[in-house]
Amino acid sequence: MKKPIKHVLVPEHKKLSEKEKKALLEKFNITIKELPQILKTDPAIQGLNAKEGDIIMIKRNSPTAGESIYYRVVVSSE
Amino acid sequence: MTVEQILKEYSKLLPKRIIEDLKENLPKKISDKKAKEIIEEVVAEYKEMQITPAEGIGIITAESIGEPGTQMTLNTFHFAGVSEMNVTTGLPRIIEIFDGRKDLATPMMNIYLKKPYKEGKDIEKIARKLKETLLEELAKEFYINIADMSVEIQLDQKVLEDIGISNSKVISAIKKSVKGIKVKENNDLIIISKKQETDNLNEIYALKEKLKKVFVAGVKRIKYVLPVKKDGEYVILTSGTNLKDVLELDFVDASRTTSNDIFEIEKVLGIEAAREAIVQEVYKVMQEQGLNVNIRHIMLVADAMCVLGKVEGITRYGIIKEKASVLARASFETPMKQIMQASLMGEVDRLKSVVENVMVNQPVPVGTGLPGLAVKVIKGKIGGYEENKKEKKK
Structure with a gap:
C-alpha cells in the first residue's frame, strides 16, 4: 500500500463507509451521479483502496472558511 | 462549561474560521449564558450572510473576473540579470490557466530545500545538480x-x-x-x-x-536555475518543469515544492492539488496587478474546471462540451457545428438550464424562476420540482 502524498497542495482524502455514504446522499437529497468526480487513478487516493462508486471526503484548507468539506465520487478513467 | 466546550457544540453550524475568531475574541471571563447568547447571534448573522439557494453565482463570478480583466496589462516579467528567465503574468497567464493549455509559455518551478541546504549550504552545487x-x-x-x-x-x-x-x-x-x-x-x-x-x-x-x-x-527539462533568498531561506527558481523527478531528489523539500504547470500537478499530486494550484496561480496574478477580486470567484471557476476529476479548460473542447443542452453549446462557439452534430445524433434539448431558456424566451431556473425550492409546485415544469421527485422514485 502506498503512503499518502505529503504536500501543501494536497488536502486530506478519506473514504466514506457505506453507512456514511448513505447518510450523505440522504442529507443532500441527491443521487451519486450528481456528485463531482475523482478518477480512480488519481495519485491522492492510491493508498485508500477505493473502488468505483465510493465517495471520497476531502478536507480542504479554505482561505475563507478555514476548513471546508468536499465530496467526490470515484469513477473509472475511461 | 468553558467557552471551548460551548464552541465545540456549535462546530457543525459554523465554519472553522469563525469558531477560531470567536475563541480569540470572546472575553475570558464570561458566563455560559452570555457566551451562548453571543454565539447564537453569530450563527444567525452567518446564516443571513449565506448566499440564497438558486442564486445565479456563475454570472456574478463571470462579471467579477471579467471587469478587472479589462484593466490588466499584457506583460512578461524578467528576472534581473538572467535574460533567459521570464515569467508570463497578467492577462496572458490568466487566459493560459482558464483555457487549460498544456504547453505553457514559461514553465517554472519553485524548489524548496531541506534543512542544511535551505540556509545556503552548497547552494551553487545543488542548483547545478538540478540543471539539465x-x-x-x-x-x-x-x-x-x-x-x-x-x-x-x-x-x-x-x-x-x-x-x-x-x-x-x-x-x-x-x-x-x-x-x-x-x-x-x-x-x-x-x-x-x-x-x-x-x-x-x-x-x-x-x-x-x-x-x-x-x-x-541533472533533471530533464530544467533549462535554467536561479537560487534566490526568499523569507530567510534559499529557494531555487527554475525555468522548465519536471515535478515528478524533482520531488524524488533527496535534498528537495517535497512537501512545498511546486510547479506552475497545472497538468503536471494533476498528474503527480492529483485533482485536488490541481484545483488548489489554479486558485493560487490566478489569485497571484490578480494580486500582482493590484486588482481586488474576491477569492471565492476564483474558487468557483477552479471547482468548475475540476468537477470531472480531470482539469478541463473553459473552451468548447473543455467544460462547454459537457453541457447537456445543444442550444447552450451552440450559444458558446461554433453554433452550426453543434446543431448539425446534434441533429445527426437525434439529441433532445430538455430546456432545463439557463441559456437555452433565455433563447426560447421562457423563465430561467434561477432565483424566483425556481419556486419549487420554497413552495410546492403542482403542475409546474418551471421549477421541475415534482418532475424531479418522480424521476428519483423510479
Missing part, C-alpha cells in the same frame, strides 16, 4: 576525424569537476542514449565511432549533432 546538462556544455571541442571516420570529444575537465561527474559517467550516458556506437577513451579524449564502418561523412556529421544533445546529468 547536455554533452555540448561539458565539451571543449567536438572534432571529426576523417581518417578514422570517428567523432572525438575533448571534455572540459574544469567544468566536469565543478559539477562533480567523472569521465566514465559521461561515457555511460553516451552509451545509454545513442545506439550502435563504439566508445573509446584516450587520455582526455573520448573517441566515438559507428559499429558498422561507413565512409559517408554525412553520417558522422549527424552522429556529432546527436552527441551534442546527449543528456548527461
Whole structure:
C-alpha cells in the first residue's frame, strides 16, 4: 500500500463507509451521479483502496472558511 | 462549561474560521449564558450572510473576473540579470490557466530545500545538480576525424569537476542514449565511432549533432536555475518543469515544492492539488496587478474546471462540451457545428438550464424562476420540482 502524498497542495482524502455514504446522499437529497468526480487513478487516493462508486471526503484548507468539506465520487478513467 | 466546550457544540453550524475568531475574541471571563447568547447571534448573522439557494453565482463570478480583466496589462516579467528567465503574468497567464493549455509559455518551478541546504549550504552545487546538462556544455571541442571516420570529444575537465561527474559517467550516458556506437577513451579524449564502418561523412556529421544533445546529468527539462533568498531561506527558481523527478531528489523539500504547470500537478499530486494550484496561480496574478477580486470567484471557476476529476479548460473542447443542452453549446462557439452534430445524433434539448431558456424566451431556473425550492409546485415544469421527485422514485 502506498503512503499518502505529503504536500501543501494536497488536502486530506478519506473514504466514506457505506453507512456514511448513505447518510450523505440522504442529507443532500441527491443521487451519486450528481456528485463531482475523482478518477480512480488519481495519485491522492492510491493508498485508500477505493473502488468505483465510493465517495471520497476531502478536507480542504479554505482561505475563507478555514476548513471546508468536499465530496467526490470515484469513477473509472475511461 | 468553558467557552471551548460551548464552541465545540456549535462546530457543525459554523465554519472553522469563525469558531477560531470567536475563541480569540470572546472575553475570558464570561458566563455560559452570555457566551451562548453571543454565539447564537453569530450563527444567525452567518446564516443571513449565506448566499440564497438558486442564486445565479456563475454570472456574478463571470462579471467579477471579467471587469478587472479589462484593466490588466499584457506583460512578461524578467528576472534581473538572467535574460533567459521570464515569467508570463497578467492577462496572458490568466487566459493560459482558464483555457487549460498544456504547453505553457514559461514553465517554472519553485524548489524548496531541506534543512542544511535551505540556509545556503552548497547552494551553487545543488542548483547545478538540478540543471539539465547536455554533452555540448561539458565539451571543449567536438572534432571529426576523417581518417578514422570517428567523432572525438575533448571534455572540459574544469567544468566536469565543478559539477562533480567523472569521465566514465559521461561515457555511460553516451552509451545509454545513442545506439550502435563504439566508445573509446584516450587520455582526455573520448573517441566515438559507428559499429558498422561507413565512409559517408554525412553520417558522422549527424552522429556529432546527436552527441551534442546527449543528456548527461541533472533533471530533464530544467533549462535554467536561479537560487534566490526568499523569507530567510534559499529557494531555487527554475525555468522548465519536471515535478515528478524533482520531488524524488533527496535534498528537495517535497512537501512545498511546486510547479506552475497545472497538468503536471494533476498528474503527480492529483485533482485536488490541481484545483488548489489554479486558485493560487490566478489569485497571484490578480494580486500582482493590484486588482481586488474576491477569492471565492476564483474558487468557483477552479471547482468548475475540476468537477470531472480531470482539469478541463473553459473552451468548447473543455467544460462547454459537457453541457447537456445543444442550444447552450451552440450559444458558446461554433453554433452550426453543434446543431448539425446534434441533429445527426437525434439529441433532445430538455430546456432545463439557463441559456437555452433565455433563447426560447421562457423563465430561467434561477432565483424566483425556481419556486419549487420554497413552495410546492403542482403542475409546474418551471421549477421541475415534482418532475424531479418522480424521476428519483423510479
